[in-house]
Amino acid sequence: MTYNFSRRISSLAPSAIREILKAASQPGVISFAAGNPAPEAFPVEAVREISARLFADRPVDCLQYGITEGYAPLRARVRTALGEQLHCGEGFDELIITSGAQQVMDLAAKALCNEGDTVLAESPSFIGSLNTFRSYGLRLRGVPLQEGGMDLDALEALLQSERNVRFIYTIPNYQNPSGVTMPEEKRRRLYALALQYGVLILEDNPYGELRYEGEALPCIKSMDTEGIVIYAGSFSKILAPGIRVGYCLAPREIIAKMTVCKQVSDVHTPIFSQLLVDEWMKSYDVAAHIKKIRALYRAKLALMCGGLEESGAAAVLRFRRPAGGLFLWCVLPKEVDMLKFAGRTAECGVAVVPGSAFAVEASDPINAVRLNFSTPADSQLRRGVEILGEVVKAGI
Amino acid sequence: MTYNFSRRISSLAPSAIREILKAASQPGVISFAAGNPAPEAFPVEAVREISARLFADRPVDCLQYGITEGYAPLRARVRTALGEQLHCGEGFDELIITSGAQQVMDLAAKALCNEGDTVLAESPSFIGSLNTFRSYGLRLRGVPLQEGGMDLDALEALLQSERNVRFIYTIPNYQNPSGVTMPEEKRRRLYALALQYGVLILEDNPYGELRYEGEALPCIKSMDTEGIVIYAGSFSKILAPGIRVGYCLAPREIIAKMTVCKQVSDVHTPIFSQLLVDEWMKSYDVAAHIKKIRALYRAKLALMCGGLEESGAAAVLRFRRPAGGLFLWCVLPKEVDMLKFAGRTAECGVAVVPGSAFAVEASDPINAVRLNFSTPADSQLRRGVEILGEVVKAGI
Numbered sequence: 001m002t003y004n005f006s007r008r009i010s011s012l013a014p015s016a017i018r019e020i021l022k023a024a025s026q027p028g029v030i031s032f033a034a035g036n037p038a039p040e041a042f043p044v045e046a047v048r049e050i051s052a053r054l055f056a057d058r059p060v061d062c063l064q065y066g067i068t069e070g071y072a073p074l075r076a077r078v079r080t081a082l083g084e085q086l087h088c089g090e091g092f093d094e095l096i097i098t099s100g101a102q103q104v105m106d107l108a109a110k111a112l113c114n115e116g117d118t119v120l121a122e123s124p125s126f127i128g129s130l131n132t133f134r135s136y137g138l139r140l141r142g143v144p145l146q147e148g149g150m151d152l153d154a155l156e157a158l159l160q161s162e163r164n165v166r167f168i169y170t171i172p173n174y175q176n177p178s179g180v181t182m183p184e185e186k187r188r189r190l191y192a193l194a195l196q197y198g199v200l201i202l203e204d205n206p207y208g209e210l211r212y213e214g215e216a217l218p219c220i221k222s223m224d225t226e227g228i229v230i231y232a233g234s235f236s237k238i239l240a241p242g243i244r245v246g247y248c249l250a251p252r253e254i255i256a257k258m259t260v261c262k263q264v265s266d267v268h269t270p271i272f273s274q275l276l277v278d279e280w281m282k283s284y285d286v287a288a289h290i291k292k293i294r295a296l297y298r299a300k301l302a303l304m305c306g307g308l309e310e311s312g313a314a315a316v317l318r319f320r321r322p323a324g325g326l327f328l329w330c331v332l333p334k335e336v337d338m339l340k341f342a343g344r345t346a347e348c349g350v351a352v353v354p355g356s357a358f359a360v361e362a363s364d365p366i367n368a369v370r371l372n373f374s375t376p377a378d379s380q381l382r383r384g385v386e387i388l389g390e391v392v393k394a395g396i
Numbered sequence: 397m398t399y400n401f402s403r404r405i406s407s408l409a410p411s412a413i414r415e416i417l418k419a420a421s422q423p424g425v426i427s428f429a430a431g432n433p434a435p436e437a438f439p440v441e442a443v444r445e446i447s448a449r450l451f452a453d454r455p456v457d458c459l460q461y462g463i464t465e466g467y468a469p470l471r472a473r474v475r476t477a478l479g480e481q482l483h484c485g486e487g488f489d490e491l492i493i494t495s496g497a498q499q500v501m502d503l504a505a506k507a508l509c510n511e512g513d514t515v516l517a518e519s520p521s522f523i524g525s526l527n528t529f530r531s532y533g534l535r536l537r538g539v540p541l542q543e544g545g546m547d548l549d550a551l552e553a554l555l556q557s558e559r560n561v562r563f564i565y566t567i568p569n570y571q572n573p574s575g576v577t578m579p580e581e582k583r584r585r586l587y588a589l590a591l592q593y594g595v596l597i598l599e600d601n602p603y604g605e606l607r608y609e610g611e612a613l614p615c616i617k618s619m620d621t622e623g624i625v626i627y628a629g630s631f632s633k634i635l636a637p638g639i640r641v642g643y644c645l646a647p648r649e650i651i652a653k654m655t656v657c658k659q660v661s662d663v664h665t666p667i668f669s670q671l672l673v674d675e676w677m678k679s680y681d682v683a684a685h686i687k688k689i690r691a692l693y694r695a696k697l698a699l700m701c702g703g704l705e706e707s708g709a710a711a712v713l714r715f716r717r718p719a720g721g722l723f724l725w726c727v728l729p730k731e732v733d734m735l736k737f738a739g740r741t742a743e744c745g746v747a748v749v750p751g752s753a754f755a756v757e758a759s760d761p762i763n764a765v766r767l768n769f770s771t772p773a774d775s776q777l778r779r780g781v782e783i784l785g786e787v788v789k790a791g792i
């Protein structure tokens with residue numbers, strides 16, 4: 001039997017990162033290729049206590065069908081937290097619980113876009129979201145990312161020249177993969193441009209709480225007086241990714257359509273996951289936990305940056321230390337071939353992700369690799385940067 | 397701001413059942429409108445023991461990212477069970493874990509169909525699946541359902557006349573909503589027809605284990621020597637729906653594309669849910685549990701059927717007792733208006749689902765209501781059928 005697949009999927013390869021992760025999971029390989037939280041960042045004791053309590057007191061609630069929009073107390077609690085902490089959420093907004101923030105990208109694309117419509121995104125950008133957009137047959141156009149965030153002149157040129165732009169996808173805080181944080185002034189101008197051209201903004205903020213220096217900047221959603229920003233958040237980086245709990249705050253009409261899309265996709269996000277998050281937010285000191293994991297990741301980032309300098313790898317792996325997030329973006333000199341370099345480090349026992357995986361368009365000029373510092377143990381971080389130094393010294 | 401939504405979603409209303417469920421959740425209303433397992437059907441003690449053990453012994457495994465295909469030991473275990481119990485699975489097949497069986501419909505439609513392609517389905521059929529197909533802009537054509545299953549002559553006529561038929565969607569066991577079970581001979585002919593016309597079969601078997609009389613019939617997948625059947629199964633009805641764990645057994649090439657679709661949709665099904673199912677299958681007597689819930693539902697079905705006869709409701713609610721599943725399909729006499737009847741019973745405190753919710757095409761001649769007997773407590777079942785009897789006697 002020969003199978004015919006849909007146009008949208010025939011052109012979509014499995015995520016290069018996930019493929020590399022498979023290779024990186026071979027014994028002995030040190031992986032700087034993942035984006036997983038550190039195992040010690042999980043609030044294990046809290047999860048133990050809460051799960052025992054939930055299955056003792058409310059087992060049927062944990063196991064029965066729920067409603068598509070999500071567990072009502074959790075929705076209210078997250079909404080309140082977004083209002084109090086980030087000043088996000090107007091009267092016209094609504095919040096739904098999703099199966100990770102990835103599902104926000106899926107539901108937004110499905111609800112808002114027809115095949116062939118255009119989405120603008122920072123280039124480079126998160127491959128998971130880009131592939132979601134590709135899976136709906138969308139046309140992706142990249143907006144160059146500068147040290148100070150998205151090139152807004154290039155954005156405006158695209159807004160003028162492109163037809164059927166449905167939304168602008170952006171990760172303003174500690175962007176994946178670049179680590180770049182968009183300055184406040186640029187956020188305000190981005191919002192104004194979107195409003196001027198009648199285009200929505202999809203603001204993805206999975207790393208917002210993981211800030212290691214400086215002051216938090218206002219979310220674009222906090223500027224949204226007109227109902228043009230769809231905000232995606234997640235508990236993957238502050239609680240645990242395996243529970244798959246994210247959320248979306250957006251104008252009510254958009255949430256209503258996304259809810260219909262979710263209903264026919266997975267009915268609802270698992271109830272136990274939602275109850276776990278709700279009880280955690282209710283009964284535990286989330287701020288103290290975030291402070292703890294910030295310190296953990298700040299130290300890991302320092303270890304990686306220092307190690308790259310000491311080992312000599314920084315001569316080739318040129319980076320700016322990000323203000324937060326999970327990734328270090330290393331731009332290679334022109335004469336170094338990114339794919340060969342990544343292949344060589346893997347042979348030597350360190351997996352990194354070639355930057356081309358994050359290209360929005362195939363022609364985007366990217367010669368870089370992405371290193372993750374949250375997943376490896378400190379001993380692996382130390383050894384890994386040594387190996388990278390050896391690869392660099394051996395000449396590549 | 398006026399929002400423009402995608403073509404696919406502009407025409408898709410929220411599931412009528414879910415809307416009715418919201419109405420049915422009002423205090424005092426007896427709901428025959430749901431499809432939830434009975435609360436007493438959940439293996440609560442097992443879940444308590446397993447969750448305590450998992451969070452004590454393997455907390456990081458429960459909380460960390462997993463791979464898109466699903467937890468490998470669970471995949472192997474389900475695959476083995478399908479082989480041993482249902483004789484399903486050839487060398488060319490592969491199995492993935494999904495976020496409920498609903499996601500199988502989503503991934504299959506996304507991987508296999510372009511907008512405008514045709515899907516054939518029994519009419520009436522499960523609204524959740526039909527709406528998934530609609531959400532991809534598919535053209536749905538209904539194959540009339542007879543007492544003995546799908547009208548295969550009508551199916552063949554459609555296979556001859558319709559262009560771009562991508563698959564035939566069928567629920568062979570205790571179909572939702574009709575309760576009809578397709579005889580073995582018809583399953584074989586359906587398989588032969590699909591093969592002859594080069595069309596895939598999407599076999600949805602959520603209720604397979606919930607048989608209350610007679611012998612189990614072979615799944616269509618067990619006949620699949622040529623790799624044309626995509627099989628969807630679920631733990632929603634035998635363990636718990638709130639954990640959202642389903643699975644798909646299908647030819648490897650199809651599973652590979654569905655996996656790519658899943659990766660960009662929700663990354664993976666929550667790990668704790670998967671570990672819970674795996675430990676349950678490994679450490680507990682699943683067959684004994686299924687035997688117990690079969691007895692529970694057999695008794696509830698008998699209570700509903702007997703009550704409808706005794707109360708006089710059966711004069712208008714004409715049913716055939718299904719051999720399994722969760723639903724009683726009641727065909728109304730021509731002179732009774734289905735929507736008015738459902739409205740009247742709701743006013744009197746019993747929620748039922750008008751059969752039109754399950755129509756494949758708007759013109760399908762359906763004058764029926766669907767009653768669920770698994771969710772209500774026995775006292776609610778007794779009182780509910782009395783009320784239905786009163787509604788019928790009052791004349792409608």
